[in-house]
Amino acid sequence: RKEVEQDPGPFNVPEGATVAFNCTYSNSASQSFFWYRQDCRKEPKLLMSVYSSGNEDGRFTAQLNRASQYISLLIRDSKLSDSATYLCVASFSGNTGKLIFGQGTTLQVKP
């Protein structure tokens, strides 16, 4: 079983749509969670951190359910520029700073 599991997609949605990505993690000791965005042939960039019960940043909302070991990312009013691969990330137990990256969910927003 993968330590961080995501549906690879692709998710094809029209502009203006709301889309949600889900992610599960296997290590119950994980304390910190993040969503990264990776454009084609580019480095991953931090989109948002997910702490405690989740947080919101503009059109993006991240939710964390520790009991179910489940993280979600909701994107409202999708833009063409949101097209990318979204990586779900969980921290490794301990304080080495190691993170476990999911393989990513690809989003394609179409006009």
Added chain:
Amino acid sequence: SQTIHQWPATLVQPVGSPLSLECTVEGTSNPNLYWYRQAAGRGLQLLFYSVGIGQISSEVPQNLSASRPQDRQFILSSKKLLLSDSGFYLCAWSEGRTGESNQPQHFGDGTRLSIL
């Protein structure tokens, strides 16, 4: 503000040749440093991480090695490259504070390595 520099951006090397990729971080002290590889269409694979000068942890057995000669410098090396070493190599850093929940990592622009 903190910045991370990684070079070169692309590299084409013959099988059996040596490799040296360098990464430097500015604007922070005692960062945690990481080397990842991403094969085409695949996820990130952690290769090495370092919590301090001279301290290197290897995640997977492989043809590569890493060194941290200075606080903010991380080097990925190989004596003889294999075809399977092709990929997108990414250096990353995070805050090196201990005793706190893990911090996000910040990536360099990456090196696209092709082995011929």
